[in-house]
Amino acid sequence: MSYLDNIQTFVRVYELGSMSAAARDMRISAAVTSARISQLEQHLGVRLFQRTTRSLTATEQGQAFYGGACDVLEAVASAETQIVDITDNPKGSLYVAAPLGVGRRLIAPHVPEFLRLYPDINMRLRLTDRKVDLTTEGLDLAFFLGQPEDSNLRIRKIADVQRILCASPAYIRTKGNPADGDALIADNHECINLRYPGVAEFQWRLMTGEGAKRFRVTGRFESDDGDVLTDWALSGNGIVMKPLFEVSDHIKAGRLVPVAVDTPPEPIQMACLFTHRRGQDPKSRLFMEFMIERISVAVQT
Numbered sequence: 143m144s145y146l147d148n149i150q151t152f153v154r155v156y157e158l159g160s161m162s163a164a165a166r167d168m169r170i171s172a173a174v175t176s177a178r179i180s181q182l183e184q185h186l187g188v189r190l191f192q193r194t195t196r197s198l199t200a201t202e203q204g205q206a207f208y209g210g211a212c213d214v215l216e217a218v219a220s221a222e223t224q225i226v227d228i229t230d231n232p233k234g235s236l237y238v239a240a241p242l243g244v245g246r247r248l249i250a251p252h253v254p255e256f257l258r259l260y261p262d263i264n265m266r267l268r269l270t271d272r273k274v275d276l277t278t279e280g281l282d283l284a285f286f287l288g289q290p291e292d293s294n295l296r297i298r299k300i301a302d303v304q305r306i307l308c309a310s311p312a313y314i315r316t317k318g319n320p321a322d323g324d325a326l327i328a329d330n331h332e333c334i335n336l337r338y339p340g341v342a343e344f345q346w347r348l349m350t351g352e353g354a355k356r357f358r359v360t361g362r363f364e365s366d367d368g369d370v371l372t373d374w375a376l377s378g379n380g381i382v383m384k385p386l387f388e389v390s391d392h393i394k395a396g397r398l399v400p401v402a403v404d405t406p407p408e409p410i411q412m413a414c415l416f417t418h419r420r421g422q423d424p425k426s427r428l429f430m431e432f433m434i435e436r437i438s439v440a441v442q443t
Contacts, residue, residue: 145185146218149211151178152190156200156208157278167280232425233262239276240285243368243388244412245269248437249285256432263425271336271368276417282426284415285433287385298414300434301441304386305407307346308398312378320381322404323348323357332380333359337366346383348405355405383407387441412441 154164155175165175183190190204200208240249245267253265268274274284276295290297309319313332320326323346326333335344344364345356363374372389375382381401392398414430 145182146214148178148182148185149214151175152182152204153208153211153215154280155179155191155198156204156211157280160198231262232260232428234425235264235266236283236425236429237266237268237279237281238283238285238429239268239270239274239279239281241271241287241368242269243271243385244285244287244437246369247387248440249433252433252436256429259432260425260428263429271366276415282416282423283430285412285437286415287410287412289411290413290415295415295417298416298430298434300412300414301438302409303412303441304409305383306386306389306393306400307348307381307383307402307407308375308389308393309381309401310376310378310397311399313375313380314399314401316378319399320402322402323350323355324405326359326381326402327357331359331361332363333361334371334374334380334382335359335361335364336368336371337364347408348402349408350405354408385410385441412437 151164151168151170154167155161158164158167161175161179162172165172168175179190186203186207188203188207189201190207192199192201238249246269250267250269253267257263257265268279268281274281276282276284285300287303307326309317317331318329320329320331333344333346344359344361346359347354347356349355361380363371363379365371365374368384368388371382372384372392374380375384376392376397386393389398393400414434416426416430
């Protein structure tokens with residue numbers, strides 16, 4: 143095992159707070175992870191982590207070593223970048239996150255083409271509708287809808303995405319089709335919501351004659367999986383707000399019907415998020431430009 147491998151393993155254990163989590167992230171066994179940390183501790187002559195059966199905590203020496211370890215890895219990555227820029231042959235694993243709907247419909251279909259163009263890159267695509275942390279999760283890029291909360295990250299806007307309120311014909315036959323956001327609230331419609339950690343209430347931002355207005359909506363159906371929300375709407379359980387590209391086929395086929403059309407949802411930003419260091423990586427830049435070109439066309443047609 144190389145010293146550099148040991149340092150890289152230490153950084154991932156430190157950031158994820160778990161030997162097993164680091165092993166899964168690096169796709170190595172827990173035994174190899176433990177052995178690398180032990181070798182590094184033996185080399186340095188200090189204990190980097192306090193271990194118990196239930197927890198793992200960095201020691202004072204481990205906390206001090208972390209900053210220097212990150213500098214080492216960044217220096218190596220920078221040196222590799224210089225070579226890649228010369229050879230135009232990017233290599234390595236690319237860790238990318240995206241919401242389920244965006245990932246399944248806009249990103250995953252194009253990954254094979256990208257990997258054919260760059261056969262020495264390995265794709266690690268993580269799809270989730272929860273908010274992700276690029277640093278602690280070791281991500282190169284994260285595609286998202288909305289506004290980022292971390293102002294220290296870099297953002298590349300892709301497009302403003304049209305959204306729509308819709309429900310099944312069965313729901314409309316039973317509950318009616320509200321003309322606008324006021325009727326949506328007044329008639330106590332069942333609103334299907336995407337749940338994020340820490341969300342205290344659900345508000346839909348709709349466009350009125352006076353501009354954008356927030357409507358506080360309620361409903362018994364909520365999930366952290368956007369495709370589950372669509373399935374519930376298709377089954378007649380309520381009204382859902384979705385990016386148009388996710389439900390356009392259902393709208394065209396009549397399985398879902400637009401509602402509250404006098405106050406459509408405000409468009410939502412689609413963008414790509416990355417740290418300054420990750421954004422300098424050639425394979426990250428290549429993938430971002432490759433996807434932005436294809437996503438921009440898909441969401442605007």
